[in-house]
Amino acid sequence: MNKIITTKNLVKTFEEGQVKALNGVNLEVSEGEFIAIMGPSGCGKSTLLHILGGLERPTSGEVIVDAVDLRKIKNLDNFRAKKIGFVFQMHNLIPVLTTLENVQMPMFELKLSSKERTEKAEKLLNLIGLEDRANFVPPKLSGGQRQKVAIARALANNPKILLVDEPTGNLDSTSGQEIIQVFQALNKDGRTIVLVTHDKEIAEHVNIIYYMKDGKILET
Amino acid sequence: MRFSTLVFKNILRRKTRSAFTVLGISIGIATIIALGAVMNGMTTSMEGMLKSGKADFSIAQSGISDFAFSRVNENRTSEILELQGVKDAAGVLLGFYPIANNPYVIAWGVETEDFPLLGMNIISGSAFSQEHELLIGEVASKEWNKTAGDTLTIRDEEFNITGVFQTGDMYQDKGVALSLRKLQKIQNQEGYVTVIYVELEEEANAEEICQQIEQEFPDLVTIKSISELGKVDKGLETLDAATLAISVLAIIIGGIGVTNTIMMSVFERTREIGVLRAVGWTKKRILTMVLGESILLCLFSVLIGLLLGVIGTQLLMLQPIIRGLLTPIYTTDTFLRAFIVAFTVGLVGGLYPAYRATKLSPSEALRYE
Numbered sequence: 384m385n386k387i388i389t390t391k392n393l394v395k396t397f398e399e400g401q402v403k404a405l406n407g408v409n410l411e412v413s414e415g416e417f418i419a420i421m422g423p424s425g426c427g428k429s430t431l432l433h434i435l436g437g438l439e440r441p442t443s444g445e446v447i448v449d450a451v452d453l454r455k456i457k458n459l460d461n462f463r464a465k466k467i468g469f470v471f472q473m474h475n476l477i478p479v480l481t482t483l484e485n486v487q488m489p490m491f492e493l494k495l496s497s498k499e500r501t502e503k504a505e506k507l508l509n510l511i512g513l514e515d516r517a518n519f520v521p522p523k524l525s526g527g528q529r530q531k532v533a534i535a536r537a538l539a540n541n542p543k544i545l546l547v548d549e550p551t552g553n554l555d556s557t558s559g560q561e562i563i564q565v566f567q568a569l570n571k572d573g574r575t576i577v578l579v580t581h582d583k584e585i586a587e588h589v590n591i592i593y594y595m596k597d598g599k600i601l602e603t
Numbered sequence: 604m605r606f607s608t609l610v611f612k613n614i615l616r617r618k619t620r621s622a623f624t625v626l627g628i629s630i631g632i633a634t635i636i637a638l639g640a641v642m643n644g645m646t647t648s649m650e651g652m653l654k655s656g657k658a659d660f661s662i663a664q665s666g667i668s669d670f671a672f673s674r675v676n677e678n679r680t681s682e683i684l685e686l687q688g689v690k691d692a693a694g695v696l697l698g699f700y701p702i703a704n705n706p707y708v709i710a711w712g713v714e715t716e717d718f719p720l721l722g723m724n725i726i727s728g729s730a731f732s733q734e735h736e737l738l739i740g741e742v743a744s745k746e747w748n749k750t751a752g753d754t755l756t757i758r759d760e761e762f763n764i765t766g767v768f769q770t771g772d773m774y775q776d777k778g779v780a781l782s783l784r785k786l787q788k789i790q791n792q793e794g795y796v797t798v799i800y801v802e803l804e805e806e807a808n809a810e811e812i813c814q815q816i817e818q819e820f821p822d823l824v825t826i827k828s829i830s831e832l833g834k835v836d837k838g839l840e841t842l843d844a845a846t847l848a849i850s851v852l853a854i855i856i857g858g859i860g861v862t863n864t865i866m867m868s869v870f871e872r873t874r875e876i877g878v879l880r881a882v883g884w885t886k887k888r889i890l891t892m893v894l895g896e897s898i899l900l901c902l903f904s905v906l907i908g909l910l911l912g913v914i915g916t917q918l919l920m921l922q923p924i925i926r927g928l929l930t931p932i933y934t935t936d937t938f939l940r941a942f943i944v945a946f947t948v949g950l951v952g953g954l955y956p957a958y959r960a961t962k963l964s965p966s967e968a969l970r971y972e
Contacts, residue, residue, distance in 0.1 A: 540882075
């Protein structure tokens with residue numbers, strides 16, 4: 384299978400080299416894989432996810448995502464808009480916008496009309512089973528429903544890769560199970576998913592688990 | 604959803620904070636509207652005094668800072684009349700008196716034969732012929748509820764009203780007209796007038812004649828339009844400078860208020876901005892969103908400020924003393940100025956928070972607690 388993510392000897396330091404968040408990470412993810420990265424707090428999981436998604440640049444090392452060498456592109460905004468879907472522990476939905484409007488947020492960078500954006504968002508809400516909550520604002524939704532809206536938002540621009548950071552961290556176990564089922568369904572449709580989590584139960588549902596410690600991937 | 608909907612909904616998140624910001628800027632805008640309307644009223648009134656009736660220009664004493672203190676030898680009127688190209692000239696003495704409930708009534712000391720040149724039409728009654736007779740303006744007649752046959756007191760002297768005149772100029776029509784000789788006596792100004800109004804022949808060159816007058820009579824100065832008022836009156840210039848200073852102050856205070864509100868809003872939404880950057884929003888779009896919020900706040904302020912300005916000015920006009928003193932005039936220019944000020948406040952006030960928002964690293968913004 385094609386490698387959709389490759390990192391070689393990836394290093395990321397903060398505070399002028401005083402803090403080493405990543406210390407030579409080598410990772411390969413094949414297209415269509417669903418992997419989990421586990422490890423204690425501060426081991427560099429989220430930093431790795433941010434670099435893979437173009438939110439941060441590495442200090443050194445190689446990162447190739449969907450045939451794009453992230454060291455060589457200047458504008459990472461366009462890369463993120465087209466190739467990556469992010470889901471975070473905190474859903475960070477805009478509280479004054481409806482569910483339907485929140486899902487449309489990433490679409491502003493695409494050349495779509497207002498009507499096209501709305502139609503696309505309606506389809507995505509349908510996909511995650513929240514079509515009946517289209518006109519609800521986030522404060523009127525349950526935690527699980529909010530996270531589902533965040534997933535729909537991540538899918539807005541139809542990215543090949545989903546980068547997911549502790550998606551069930553704020554949810555009860557039933558909601559957590561529902562969310563993982565959504566990811567499984569998306570993975571079955573061919574999307575590559577990289578999930579960062581502490582939750583061993585959730586990690587059981589993925590193809591491969593990677594463990595990180597002190598900025599390095601230990602074993603699989 | 605349109606992008607503008609997002610901008611609109613964002614400023615409604617903190618309704619009270621947005622409302623107070625809008626109120627703060629609105630007061631600045633209302634001040635600009637009110638001062639503008641008053642300035643326009645005063646300018647129009649001065650214009651009315653400078654270019655009365657058919658007059659092409661007026662002549663006053665040179666080297667003075669208040670037009671009301673102009674003192675011109677009335678013999679100059681006949682000397683001006685002899686100049687080639689001059690069709691008619693009328694010397695007029697102006698006096699300012701508290702009459703009835705109006706503290707600032709203009710009394711025109713004129714010769715009745717000069718009425719056509721001054722554009723004074725008698726719409727009821729007849730012209731004065733005796734010392735203790737006068738005409739009152741149409742607006743004054745309505746405000747004081749007086750007409751021909753009634754009496755009026757000026758400086759403890761009683762005058763019989765012989766008729767009502769109309770010029771079409773609000774300030775002149777708020778005044779009274781009496782014999783030049785009588786007003787000169789009242790003011791101890793025998794032999795002097797305040798201003799000479801000059802009407803030219805059709806083919807005459809106003810510019811050349813004005814130059815000629817100023818060369819031949821160094822004690823005189825000619826005024827062809829309101830833009831030359833500064834030659835004889837610094838009052839409007841001073842008021843204009845004060846209006847400008849207050850407008851600038853309104854911009855600064857409003858700008859600080861907007862900056863504070865938008866800055867707080869950006870801080871509160873740090874994580875959200877991080878997410879928007881994560882889903883692909885460019886710095887330019889973040890900048891547009893934040894600036895849009897700032898400008899929209901200020902545009903709301905224009906609407907409320909216009910309303911407050913007009914209502915406030917009209918409330919002031921309910922006071923007879925102020926109503927007698929000035930008539931506010933609302934012009935498109937005043938409203939345009941208020942709009943430009945508000946837009947500038949929005950743009951300048953929102954610039955720094957917008958810049959800060961674009962400088963947020965998406966990764967750090969997502970970690971923000």
